Every structure is written in C-alpha cells, then in structure tokens.
Amino acid sequence: MALEALIFDVDGTLADTERDGHRVAFNRAFADAGLDWEWSVELYGKLLAVTGGKERIRYYLDHFNQGFSRPEELDSFIAALHAAKTDHYTRMLAEGAIPVRCGVKRLLREARRSGIRLAIATTTTPANVSALLQHSLDRDAESWFEVIAAGDIVPAKKPAPDIYRWAMGRMELEPQACIALEDSRNGVQSASQASIGSILVTTNGYTTDDDFTGASLVIDQLGEPGDPFAVKMGSAGEHRFVDLAMLRDLHGGNQA
Numbered sequence: 001m002a003l004e005a006l007i008f009d010v011d012g013t014l015a016d017t018e019r020d021g022h023r024v025a026f027n028r029a030f031a032d033a034g035l036d037w038e039w040s041v042e043l044y045g046k047l048l049a050v051t052g053g054k055e056r057i058r059y060y061l062d063h064f065n066q067g068f069s070r071p072e073e074l075d076s077f078i079a080a081l082h083a084a085k086t087d088h089y090t091r092m093l094a095e096g097a098i099p100v101r102c103g104v105k106r107l108l109r110e111a112r113r114s115g116i117r118l119a120i121a122t123t124t125t126p127a128n129v130s131a132l133l134q135h136s137l138d139r140d141a142e143s144w145f146e147v148i149a150a151g152d153i154v155p156a157k158k159p160a161p162d163i164y165r166w167a168m169g170r171m172e173l174e175p176q177a178c179i180a181l182e183d184s185r186n187g188v189q190s191a192s193q194a195s196i197g198s199i200l201v202t203t204n205g206y207t208t209d210d211d212f213t214g215a216s217l218v219i220d221q222l223g224e225p226g227d228p229f230a231v232k233m234g235s236a237g238e239h240r241f242v243d244l245a246m247l248r249d250l251h252g253g254n255q256a
C-alpha cells in the first residue's frame with residue numbers, strides 16, 4: 001500500500017521537551033504547592049517509564065515517595081498539580097524555551113508540499129501540543145495537521161495502541177498506509193500494537209538505550225543535508241538524512 005500519511009509523536013520526537021521542559025515545569029508546580037519534591041534529571045528518566053503527567057505523579061508516589069501523606073482526594077490533588085504544571089510548561093514554550101529537533105521543519109515543509117497527510121498522536125496534554133507547534137514551529141503549524149490526537153482523548157495512553165487507532169480512525173486510514181515517527185519504547189509499542197508496520201525512531205538522551213523491537217529503523221536524528229543521522233538499528237540504504245524519498249523507501253521495504 002502506498003504511503004499516505006505521517007503520524008508524529010510529540011515529546012522527544014518533534015522536540016526534546018522532557019528534561020528541560022516538562023521536568024522543570026513539574027518541579028515548579030511542586031514548589032508552588034509547597035511540596036519539597038524535586039525530580040532530578042536522573043529520577044525523571046525512571047519516571048518516564050510511565051506516560052502521561054498525572055499518571056507519572058501517581059507512579060512517583062507509589063514507587064519513589066511512599067512516605068508522603070496523601071490527601072483524601074488524591075485524584076483532584078494530582079489533577080490540580082498537573083494543571084499548574086501545564087501552565088508552567090506552556091508559558092515556557094511561549095518564551096521560546098524549546099526548539100524543534102534537527103530536520104523537523106524541513107521534513108514537514110516537504111511533506112506539506114507533496115500532499116502527504118499529517119497527524120499527531122501523543123500522550124501529552126492538548127494545550128502543550130498547541131503551544132509547541134505555535135511557538136517552536138510556526139504560528140499556523142496547528143493547521144498543518146489534519147488530526148491532533150492528544151492526552152485524555154483516549155483512556156489508555158501509550159504503550160496502548162488507542163491513540164494511534166483514534167487518529168487513523170478519524171482520518172479513515174489503514175495502518176499500512178502510515179509511518180509513525182517516535183522516540184521511545186512506549187511509543188513504538190503503541191504504534192506497533194496499532195498494526196503500523198513502518199515505524200521510524202529518532203532517539204534522544206532519555207531513550208537512547210530503550211528496546212525498540214518493532215521499529216523499522218532507529219536513528220539518532222532526522223538530520224539535514226550536511227548533518228547526517230547515525231543508524232542504530234536497521235538499514236537506511238544510501239540515505240543520510242530523512243526526507244520523503246527516504247520515508248517512501250523505508251515504507252516500501254516494509255511492505256515487501
């Protein structure tokens with residue numbers, strides 16, 4: 001089946017948002033609430049095992065801060081903390097704190113010119129996606145994507161396949177017509193369980209040692225002409241940076 005659509009993950013894939021974005025915003029929200037919690041770079045790497053900010057806070061309490069005396073209404077306590085975190089995070093993005101990753105702008109521009117359909121499938125909160133697209137990519141970038149599937153729109157977050165299924169359902173697309181672009185093991189599992197066979201991974205500092213079973217190709221970045229990617233798993237043939245020709249070859253190879 002011909003390649004019809006690219007479905008992008010957000011955090012770690014479009015931009016390296018976790019260490020200096022989300023993590024910092026969580027810590028600011030904790031401080032505002034008078035909590036002495038401090039998520040270090042190292043601890044946050046462990047917490048990333050769980051996707052979703054609210055789910056991550058709960059995982060932290062269950063496994064890394066069992067001594068914390070929990071309020072009776074734990075769900076609303078976590079929801080309020082998370083809402084404050086989202087405010088901090090979107091404000092950071094509005095200040096231009098996080099650029100998109102190498103090659104992202106170029107690839108999206110080429111995809112739009114060629115008429116390839118674009119979508120987003122992410123675990124993060126919708127307001128975070130809007131802020132990142134608007135401030136780090138382009139003022140109109142939200143309109144580049146036919147579907148933005150994000151956050152609590154599905155009850156089960158990645159690695160569950162639901163968010164990819166939701167996006168493809170909205171676009172009436174078969175998984176065989178799509179490529180998923182991801183950065184993490186949870187993301188690859190989500191796309192793979194949604195029957196997407198073509199999965200391109202660009203790793204980042206937190207995911208470099210993940211198990212990417214199910215991915216078609218794992219590289220360190222999309223790259224640019226003159227700034228090639230390094231291949232970590234699979235084969236990119238003669239390609240040195242990710243463009244549509246490369247993605248079509250990757251997708252075609254997967255159909256064989």
Ligand code: XBP
Pocket residue numbers: 009010011012018022050051052053054121122123124125128158187
């Ligand atoms: C990444 C996530 C999110 C973010 C934090 O999603 O797991 O939870 O870390 O954002 P993806 P929220 O890689 O699928 O883009 O606090 O809004 O959940």
Ligand code: MG
Pocket residue numbers: 009010011012013182183184187
């Ligand atoms: Mg990701």
